[in-house]
Amino acid sequence: MLVVEGLVAGYGSSAVLHGVDFEVREGEVVALLGRNGAGKTTTLRAVMGLVKVRGGRVRFRDTELAGRAPFEVAHLGIAYVPDDRRIFPDLTVEENLLLARYASGRHGAWDLDRVYRLFPALRELRHLRGTQLSGGQQKMLAVGRALMSNPDLLLLDEPVEGLAPLVVRQLEQTLREIRQAGVTILLADQNLRFCRRVADRGYVLDKGAVQVGGPMEAIASDERTVRQYLAV
Numbered sequence: 001m002l003v004v005e006g007l008v009a010g011y012g013s014s015a016v017l018h019g020v021d022f023e024v025r026e027g028e029v030v031a032l033l034g035r036n037g038a039g040k041t042t043t044l045r046a047v048m049g050l051v052k053v054r055g056g057r058v059r060f061r062d063t064e065l066a067g068r069a070p071f072e073v074a075h076l077g078i079a080y081v082p083d084d085r086r087i088f089p090d091l092t093v094e095e096n097l098l099l100a101r102y103a104s105g106r107h108g109a110w111d112l113d114r115v116y117r118l119f120p121a122l123r124e125l126r127h128l129r130g131t132q133l134s135g136g137q138q139k140m141l142a143v144g145r146a147l148m149s150n151p152d153l154l155l156l157d158e159p160v161e162g163l164a165p166l167v168v169r170q171l172e173q174t175l176r177e178i179r180q181a182g183v184t185i186l187l188a189d190q191n192l193r194f195c196r197r198v199a200d201r202g203y204v205l206d207k208g209a210v211q212v213g214g215p216m217e218a219i220a221s222d223e224r225t226v227r228q229y230l231a232v
Contacts, residue, residue: 001026001153001184002047006056009046015054016042018208024153024186029179031199031216032188033230038205040188041083044155047186048080049073060153075105079151083158085142089130093122093141096130100148108150109181115144118177136167140174147178154178156187160194172198192230196220204229 007020017039024030032040045051047058053066065073074080087096097112116123119140125133133141139159146154159175160168168191175198179185189195195202195216202219204212206229212219219225 001061002186003059004043004047004056005059007043007046007053007058008055009042009051009053011042011051016208017046019056020205020208020210022203022210022213024184026152026184027179027182028201029175029185029187029199031195031202032186032205033190033192033195033202033219034205035190035230038229039208040190040205041157042208043205044080044157044186044188047073048078048155050080074149074151077106077150077152078155079146079149079153080155081142081146081157081159083161085138087130087133087138087141087145092127092129093133094126096141096145097122097148100145104149106150110147110150112148115147118147118174119144136163139163139167139171143174143178147183151183153184153186156185156189158189159187160189160191168194190230192220192226 002024004020004022007017008015010016020043032043034040042051046053047065049068049070058065060076060078063076097115121137122140122144125137160171175185199216201214202216203210204219204225211229212225
């Protein structure tokens with residue numbers, strides 16, 4: 001579904017990614033792992049068109065994404081949930097969700113009712129504004145808003161950062177349900193335990209390049225890889 005080859009990208013005059021290679025197959029959950037500053041967020045932002053691609057290829061199905069604006073990437077079927085969630089704070093939960101549906105220009109099975117079934121708490125909170133939600137509730141809203149665009153591929157940046165263990169467990173189950181509904185997932189996170197429970201395969205980034213790739217269980221079981229690239 002997504003093939004990234006030799007990706008070079010960065011900010012200003014500084015390159016953060018130095019030839020990143022990975023792929024995501026349809027129906028998978030794939031994790032990008034690494035410490036802070038490894039290049040995980042920049043990789044997702046480059047796929048989404050939020051960071052200029054300076055070299056390499058980013059291909060979604062048969063379409064080259066490099067050089068496309070974020071709204072064009074979204075219309076092709078990719079949704080992005082940033083680490084800071086970026087919900088509209090002055091809009092209600094329901095207004096946030098409906099706005100995403102109208103702006104996407106895409107149609108499908110994900111609508112208000114389905115998102116509320118996935119996140120029952122959002123139905124109860126639907127009249128509250130974004131500023132009145134907890135961090136965990138904002139995360140649910142951000143994921144629900146992304147699903148309202150009916151994506152084929154969902155990009156999640158640091159989805160469990162700052163969340164309580166119980167909320168993390170709930171999110172794990174939610175991601176399984178999203179996957180079962182036919183949405184492919186690419187996530188970036190440094191929480192190895194979380195990634196081990198939800199991802200099929202993983203790629204370990206360090207210094208802007210992929211150092212290790214393979215089945216998630218094999219990566220998590222490799223003490224050398226964990227010690228060298230993932231241990232805090």
